Amino acid sequence: MTDIDEVFTAGGPLARALPDYSPRRAQRRMATCVADAIAACRSLLVEAGTGTGKTFAYLVPALLSGRRVIISTGTRTLQDQLYSKDLPLVAAAIGRPARVALLKGRANYLCRQRLFAVTAQRALAGFEGGSLAHIERWAAVTKTGDLAEVPELTDAGSVRGAITSTRENCLGQRCAEWARCHVVAARRAANDADLVIVNHHLLLADLALKEDGFGDLLGTADAVILDEAHQLPDLVTQFFGVEASSRQVEHLLADARTELARVGGDATASTALASVDAALGQVRETLPLRAGSHSVARMAWDEVPVSLETALDVLADALEALHSALAAQGGEAALAHCATRAARLGEVLARVSHAREDEAARTIERDGRGFTLSMLPFDVAPRFRSIIDARPCAWIFTSATLSVGEDFGHFATRLGVADAETLQIDSPFDFERQGLLYLPPAMPDPSAPEYLAAVLGEALPLIEAARGGAFVLFTSHRALARAAEMIAARAEGPLPYPLLVQGTAPREQLLREFRAQGNAVLLGTASFWEGVDVKGEALRLVVIEKLPFASPEDPLVKARIAHLNAVGGNPFRDYQLPEAALALKQGVGRLIRSEEDFGVVAICDPRLVSRGYGRVLRASLPALTVTRERDEASRFLTRRAA
Numbered sequence: 001m002t003d004i005d006e007v008f009t010a011g012g013p014l015a016r017a018l019p020d021y022s023p024r025r026a027q028r029r030m031a032t033c034v035a036d037a038i039a040a041c042r043s044l045l046v047e048a049g050t051g052t053g054k055t056f057a058y059l060v061p062a063l064l065s066g067r068r069v070i071i072s073t074g075t076r077t078l079q080d081q082l083y084s085k086d087l088p089l090v091a092a093a094i095g096r097p098a099r100v101a102l103l104k105g106r107a108n109y110l111c112r113q114r115l116f117a118v119t120a121q122r123a124l125a126g127f128e129g130g131s132l133a134h135i136e137r138w139a140a141v142t143k144t145g146d147l148a149e150v151p152e153l154t155d156a157g158s159v160r161g162a163i164t165s166t167r168e169n170c171l172g173q174r175c176a177e178w179a180r181c182h183v184v185a186a187r188r189a190a191n192d193a194d195l196v197i198v199n200h201h202l203l204l205a206d207l208a209l210k211e212d213g214f215g216d217l218l219g220t221a222d223a224v225i226l227d228e229a230h231q232l233p234d235l236v237t238q239f240f241g242v243e244a245s246s247r248q249v250e251h252l253l254a255d256a257r258t259e260l261a262r263v264g265g266d267a268t269a270s271t272a273l274a275s276v277d278a279a280l281g282q283v284r285e286t287l288p289l290r291a292g293s294h295s296v297a298r299m300a301w302d303e304v305p306v307s308l309e310t311a312l313d314v315l316a317d318a319l320e321a322l323h324s325a326l327a328a329q330g331g332e333a334a335l336a337h338c339a340t341r342a343a344r345l346g347e348v349l350a351r352v353s354h355a356r357e358d359e360a361a362r363t364i365e366r367d368g369r370g371f372t373l374s375m376l377p378f379d380v381a382p383r384f385r386s387i388i389d390a391r392p393c394a395w396i397f398t399s400a401t402l403s404v405g406e407d408f409g410h411f412a413t414r415l416g417v418a419d420a421e422t423l424q425i426d427s428p429f430d431f432e433r434q435g436l437l438y439l440p441p442a443m444p445d446p447s448a449p450e451y452l453a454a455v456l457g458e459a460l461p462l463i464e465a466a467r468g469g470a471f472v473l474f475t476s477h478r479a480l481a482r483a484a485e486m487i488a489a490r491a492e493g494p495l496p497y498p499l500l501v502q503g504t505a506p507r508e509q510l511l512r513e514f515r516a517q518g519n520a521v522l523l524g525t526a527s528f529w530e531g532v533d534v535k536g537e538a539l540r541l542v543v544i545e546k547l548p549f550a551s552p553e554d555p556l557v558k559a560r561i562a563h564l565n566a567v568g569g570n571p572f573r574d575y576q577l578p579e580a581a582l583a584l585k586q587g588v589g590r591l592i593r594s595e596e597d598f599g600v601v602a603i604c605d606p607r608l609v610s611r612g613y614g615r616v617l618r619a620s621l622p623a624l625t626v627t628r629e630r631d632e633a634s635r636f637l638t639r640r641a642a
């Protein structure tokens with residue numbers, strides 16, 4: 001019988017299957033703890049530093065357990081990698097074939113009902129890279145309905161939206177295509193599998209019962225393993241929140257008009273549609289514009305004028321009236337569904353509009369054409385906890401960043417899992433030897449007007465010493481744009497290295513170019529602080545502009561701070577500082593991704609040293625050798641670059 005220790009030994013199955021495999025005690029320790037947690041149905045939080053090999057450390061015990069396990073990832077990339085690469089490899093190595101299913105969100109599967117509706121109308125013109133006939137031919141033969149089989153169909157394309165379903169427009173069991181529905185078939189396959197690979201969005205949609213009508217994915221799971229778990233507190237907050245947008249109302253109106261035209265609706269329904277249209281227009285007119293801006297602007301609820309609240313109430317009432325009018329049209333499935341959507345939207349609007357101050361952060365975001373209302377609860381722990389309690393199985397949360405220092409309290413409290421066991425596994429990398437942490441000695445205060453120029457004054461000589469191969473990470477889009485302008489306008493001329501600026505191309509494309517160029521300089525904000533894995537010499541310098549404290553001007557942050565003050569908490573200690581520590585750890589973690597990597601992290605913000613809380617932040621960072629001398633950092637880079 002194969003056991004954990006045997007799998008991870010020097011002559012064991014993994015070593016025999018993988019020529020590069022080297023046994024790591026930390027990996028074996030994590031695997032043993034995961035196996036124990038699965039066997040005992042316990043909750044476990046594992047922080048596994050980069051290079052631990054945590055994927056194998058949970059896949060092996062999951063396969064050996066012989067139980068039904070759900071594995072959830074933060075990104076589709078990791079989901080695909082587990083399904084097509086890691087799992088088959090581990091299963092073959094340890095001789096434990098399993099029935100594995102990859103389950104994606106409904107937006108990835110063809111909706112047969114909607115395709116038929118589109119085909120009937122012949123309303124779509126100009127398909128990207130293909131034609132309606134092409135999609136129809138594929139639809140006639142596909143077994144899975146997975147749109148990844150039609151690579152011409154881009155993510156952003158309007159066609160994709162027209163032939164996939166949303167929770168709002170799916171007809172569920174009333175659908176004539178239910179028996180042949182690809183979403184239903186994918187979920188059935190998942191229910192029959194031993195190991196199901198999902199992503200957090202899909203899992204949470206299930207948990208938050210936002211995928212009603214498709215059964216409970218977790219119903220019979222013995223263990224749930226959540227990788228990239230540091231993303232969960234924010235994702236859970238989003239899922240337990242509510243959102244309604246002008247676009248949803250517009251889509252509802254368009255669908256209802258089409259259906260009414262098809263079945264021949266009465267005058268009451270037409271009047272109700274016109275009322276919603278008028279009420280929507282009134283909300284748009286009442287939306288205040290931020291000074292001098294026609295772009296996206298998010299407002300906290302306490303900035304919302306009374307006239308807007310009134311207009312939203314009128315819209316909610318009009319949607320309720322539309323619901324009644326559509327429901328009275330004879331019960332035809334598609335029309336009845338529009339009625340339900342109208343009722344739901346009306347309810348959400350009313351809920352956001354009349355929520356209690358201490359319950360949730362409410363915002364309204366204007367994006368030129370329309371608006372989005374959202375409500376995010378302050379405390380999701382009790383609700384998430386009740387979900388866990390209702391599903392007595394092993395819950396394993398793992399990531400490279402779950403703790404602040406050695407304390408898992410912040411993460412555990414936000415999710416209500418404070419009683420879970422914890423395990424912290426340090427990275428096996430030799431950070432002291434592989435990297436330098438450079439803290440510039442004479443930086444101005446981050447609020448000073450000359451601060452950004454001082455950051456570039458530190459960054460550019462280091463980029464020169466490293467001969468490119470650098471990430472410069474900013475905490476705001478404004479600072480990033482200004483820095484890009486300043487670099488372009490340098491008296492010395494343009495940078496002698498390829499300059500990649502976030503926003504000029506999709507993230508994945510920028511990363512591909514960065515890896516391929518080998519000497520590029522990438523300027524990025526939040527989306528490059530985490531989830532980016534550039535191994536090898538392409539990345540040898542990371543410059544961090546400022547400590548990643550969430551802006552207190554952000555309406556959501558502002559509301560959370562006000563709430564913590566109101567309930568007698570300490571917003572800085574309990575919220576802003578731990579969040580910044582986790583984000584900083586992520587940002588610094590971009591540099592050393594393998595035993596061969598080397599480089600310098602420069603954190604330009606002087607508060608890391610000058611303020612008392614800097615200690616908490618420094619305690620969360622890997623044990624890089626620290627220097628305050630730029631020459632030493634430059635020499636390190638020059639030596640390694642040479």
Ligand code: SF4
Pocket residue numbers: 110111112113114165169170171172173175176177178181182183184
């Ligand atoms: S059940 Fe929903 S997703 Fe499936 S075909 Fe019908 S409308 Fe589309």
